[in-house]
Amino acid sequence: MRSKVVLRRLVKNKQTRYGLIGVLLLLILAYVGPFVAPYDWSDKDFMAFMQPPGPDHWWGTTQTGGDVFANTLRGLQKSLVIGFLVALISTGLAALVGAAAGYFGGWVDRILMWGVDLLLVLPSFLIIAILSPRLKGGTWLLFVLLLALFGWMITSRVVRSMTLSLREREYVLAARYMGIPGWRIILRHVLPNLSSLLIIDATLNVSGAIIGETSLSFFGFGVQAPDVSLGTLIADGSGPSTVISYPWLFLFPAGLLVALVLSVNLIGDGLRDALDPGSTS
Amino acid sequence: MSILEVKDLTVTFPGGIEAVRGVNYSVSRGEVLGIVGESGSGKSVTSLAVMGLLPRNAVVSGSVKLHGRELLGMPEDDQIKVRGKTISMIFQDPLSAFTPVYTIGDQIAEAVRIHQKVGKDKAARRAVELLDLVGIPHPGVRAKAFPHEFSGGMRQRAMIAMAIANDPDLLICDEPTTALDVTIQAQVLEVLKTAQRETGAGIVMITHDLGVIAGMADRVLVMYAGKPVEQGPVDELYYRPRMPYTMGLLASIPRIDGEEGPLVPIEGNPPSPAALPPGCPFAPRCPMKIDACDDEEPPLTEIGGGRHVACIRSREIEHKGLTGADVFPVPVIPPNDVVRIPREQRPTVLELNDLIRHYPLMKGAVFKRRVGTVHAVDGISFDIAEGETLALVGESGCGKTTTLQQIMQLEPPQSGRIVVLGKDSGKLGKEDRKALRGDLQIVFQDPMAALDPRMPVGDIVAEPLRAHGRKNVDQRVAELLTLVGLDPSYAERYPQHFSGGQRQRIGIARALALEPKMLVLDEPVSALDVSIQAGVINLLEELKNTLGLSYLFVAHDLAVVRHLADRVAVMYLGRIAEIGTVENVYDRPAHPYTQALLSAIPLPDPEMERTRKRILLEGDLPSPADPPSGCRFRTRCPKFARLSEAERRRCVDEEPSVVRLANAVDHGAACHYAEEIEVITASDDQEEK
Known part of the structure; x- marks a missing residue:
């Protein structure tokens, strides 16, 4: 019943439709595109350096003869994976920590919220920037964990305050008087009733994570060469002279980044309107 | 001459939902019209x-004439001049009816x-006068108070003061006392009567409480399904x-002067x-339904004596002199085997x-310090x-919910000890x-909040079974749903697909899942409509008798308590x-508070209501953080006021115990000067004798 109403509202919203179509197209482009493209992202074409877009290299080539189309799609894949993973982990962490703090209260609450406050005052960008070169040998998954670690605190505070009101609800009291243990009440009664908040938050976190990843990679702290992401590609193409003389190096990855973040944000806004019609901001 | 005349009023909301389908009524000067109906x-x-x-x-059609002037379709600017001047409205919730940032007087x-x-300054003086009129003590000082400094009853009085500020010709009261406690309700109804006397206004009184209508109204309009x-x-x-x-509505209300025996549910x-049924909207629930009822909706026709009825069999009812108890099937509740053994020989559950239970009262943001104690x-x-129902009654803030939570x-x-x-x-x-926990379960007040909206009914009922590792869960769920009068196929639906009464039955099924020996009922019927309430009360009574349960029943509705309980404990301020x-x-109350409480409850009987003598209490419940010394009730006690100085000393110095x-x-009472009197049926005539 409710899910049907939400779905109808979601589809009726024009912006959400554009967002959904946008994300879908970008996903297809990122994962189907490489099969259609004539070059692989690791191929180097020594016959063509800095070629503008043409029939052979659709989006042109780089300084080292790499194919911009293949590189950009590879970067898009990476950014998408990182974005979704970070959003999933940070929202999950926020939900568990916030709900535990709110439900159990007392010293559990105090310790968890102390941790949250500590993480909030740490300059996350700086810490990731310092730590990431040391992880050079490790996988990019460590980078995902780092990004997630610094992105969940605000949501967990919101979850905690909502849990505080939920735990006084009669169905939670009823469960407690039945003798159901606390963690099971959190998983069965508290979190499902916060699902609309969590879904919205996860969606908006995706775009936040993508932006975070690209900006770190832009400064050389995130994804490390030879691997590419949208951030490293933009960095490569954004030297003061390159932007003007070889715009294709910069325009394609930057354009895809804008399209991706915009689409995800449109979906997030649409979801919020559909799940929570009261807030029309 | 009538002040307000409503003709063929219909209201349609988007989606073709016809909320009101043709309402006609008129109100004259000084007349009280009661509009009764269930929610929706x-x-x-x-x-x-x-x-x-x-x-x-909302699309509104028909005609609403105030002093002959059409109100529907009137420009907004003109309507504003009418609102609050000629017509005033008193809302149900006195909490949200005032702006919190301005003083009441302002x-x-x-x-x-x-x-x-x-x-x-003249307007400010008038505000003080009005507050005095509605019985606010020290109106000059209280006018400078903010809404949150007023109690619920005082806010509702201030609301009445505001409504009569411009001598309106018509007052519309929408459930004006539903949110209030009975003793406060009695005070506010008294104020409303005063307000009417002062202004001579006509009153439209909207409520679901047939007792309030019986005491206030001259004429009554019963609404069902928008008509x-x-x-x-x-x-x-x-x-x-x-x-x-x-007929069904009147037969289904429990009465404090009532007989024992099952209630008559609709x-x-x-x-x-x-999705209205074809023909008469009441036909699907009506025991007198004949085939002709489904053909068309009966119009409201005059039957003489200023009465209008919309039923094709009304003549027959009149002719045979039928009442609700004759028409509606009276359920048979099996007798209780346990009660045959005398109470002293039964085990105590x-x-x-x-x-x-005291709560500390803290102050300060950084360094919290204890500034007092709430004696909850x-x-x-x-x-x-065993097999007994004890009811814990009292007004809000008396500590019944805390007691229940402690248990x-x-x-x-x-x-102390809980055994x-x-x-x-x-x-x-x-x-x-x-x-x-398997032997002690609870049924909550609000059937909306007590069931997790994200779980299907089957899972809700199965939850305690799974938590305690029982086998054959699905079969037991089906059994339980049948036991509370629901179809086992409902297990797959979600709580929001059910009406309040059905949801309360699901809550009862969940409480019974582990075959408890004792149920705690926290106001189980106070959120339900009268016609639904009777069915749930009967169910509780039947379950108690067939399953040999004991109940601790917490309620503020003394009429329901009289019906369901064997023993009753009246609480006041934590004691x-x-x-x-x-x-x-009920018949021989000895404590002055019980007497006031019982006499404050309106009876659904106009004649008795008119002659009844009320014991009105002064003021509000004192704060449990600062209870009066000695007897806690002495600040509002009508008996204390009549005592001599020497007798009063004892009330002030010594706290009475039961x-x-x-x-x-x-039968025990915590009063130094307890004296049994009859109050429910007490009238002015008896006093004179």
Whole structure:
């Protein structure tokens, strides 16, 4: 019943439709595109350096003869994976920590919220920037964990305050008087009733994570060469002279980044309107 | 001459939902018209349409004439001049009716200045006068108070003061006392009567409480599914109802002067305004239904004596002199086997001994310091024998919910003892506590909040079974749903697909899942409509008798308590004022508080209401953070006021404890000067004799 109403509202919203179509197209482009493209992202074409877009290299080539189309799609894949993973982990962490703090209260609450406050005052960008070169040998998954670690605190505070009101609800009291243990009440009664908040938050976190990843990679702290992401590609193409003389190096990855973040944000806004019609901001 | 005339009023909301489908009524000067109906019957929407306060997307048609002037379609600017000047409205929730950032006096003065050309100081003086009129003590000082400094009853009085500020010709009261406690309700109704005398206004009184209408109204309009089904003078309608719905409604209310025996429920639920049945909307629930009822909706026709009825069999009802009890099937409830054994020989299932629960009152943001103590529960003792229902009654803030939480938590109490089924809660291990939870279950007040909206009904009922590792869960769920009168196939649906009464049955099924020996009922029917309420009360009674349960029943509705309980404990400010069997406490109350409480409850009987003598209490419940010394009730006690100086000393210095009354087996009161009197049926005539 409710899910049907939400779905109808979601589809009726024009912006959400554009967002959904946008994300879908970008996903297809990122994962189907490489099969259609004539070059692989690791191929180097020594016959063509800095070629503008043409029939052979659709989006042109780089300084080292790499194919911009293949590189950009590879970067898009990476950014998408990182974005979704970070959003999933940070929202999950926020939900568990916030709900535990709110439900159990007392010293559990105090310790968890102390941790949250500590993480909030740490300059996350700086810490990731310092730590990431040391992880050079490790996988990019460590980078995902780092990004997630610094992105969940605000949501967990919101979850905690909502849990505080939920735990006084009669169905939670009823469960407690039945003798159901606390963690099971959190998983069965508290979190499902916060699902609309969590879904919205996860969606908006995706775009936040993508932006975070690209900006770190832009400064050389995130994804490390030879691997590419949208951030490293933009960095490569954004030297003061390159932007003007070889715009294709910069325009394609930057354009895809804008399209991706915009689409995800449109979906997030649409979801919020559909799940929570009261807030029309 | 009539002030307000409503003709063929209809209100349609988007989606073709017809909330009001043709309402006609008129109100004359000084007349009180009562509009009765269950939730969703369109009674509030009708009044909002008259005031022009409906949202823009509602389509209103028909005619509303005030002093012959058409109100519908009037430009907004003209409507504003009428609102608050000629028509005033009193809303249900006194909490949200005032702006929290201005003082009460300013807000009333503002209402005066909007419609009258008077100076600021004159308007302020008028506000104080009005507050005095509605019985606010020290009106000059209180006018400078902010809304949050007023109690609920005082806010509702201030609301009335604001409504009569401009001498309106018509007052619309939408459930004006529903949110208030009974003793406060009695005060506010008295103020409303005063306000009417002062202004000579006509009143439209909208409520679901047939007792309030009986005492206030001259004429009554009964609404069902957006349409009036019966209209007439109050006595005629109460004593000789001609429409099966009215008859059922009157037969289904429990009464404090009532007889024992099952209540008469109206089967089924009110129809949804989006899917009305063909023909008479009441036909699917009506025991007198014949085939012709489905053909077309009967119009409201005049039957003489100023009465209108919408039923094709009304003549027959009149002719045979039928009443609700004749028409509606009276359920048969199997007798209770346990009660044959005398109470002393039955085992005790719950015992409370001098239970105390105090909450510290903290102040300060960084360094919290204790500034006082809230005496929520301050030494109460009672016991419940097997197969017995003990009702804990009292007004909001008296500590009944805290008591109940203390019992349900099964933790060691701050002080005193809680013994459940022979086990002391202070000495329970973790495993024992979980096992004991299976024997002690709870049914909550609000059927909306008590069921997790994200779980299907089957899972909700199965939850306790799974938590305690029972086998054959699905089969047991089906059994339980059948037991509470629901179809086992409902297990797959979600709670929001059910009506309030059905949801409460699901809550009961969940509580019964582990075959408990004792149920705690926290106001189980107070959120339900009258016609639904009777069915749930009967179900509870039947379950108690067939399953041999014991109930601790917490309620503020004394009429329901009389019906369901064997013994009753009256609480006031964290202590028990009076305890005893229902017959003793209701027919011969000895504590002045119980007497006031019982006399404050309106009876659905116009004649009795008119002659009844009320014991009105002064003021509000004192704060439990600062209870009066000695007897806690002395600040409001009508008896204390009549005592001599020497006698009063004892009330001030010595706190009374519950003492068994001399000539009763099971009846005790905590009053130094306890004296049994009859109050429910007490009238002015009796006083003179």
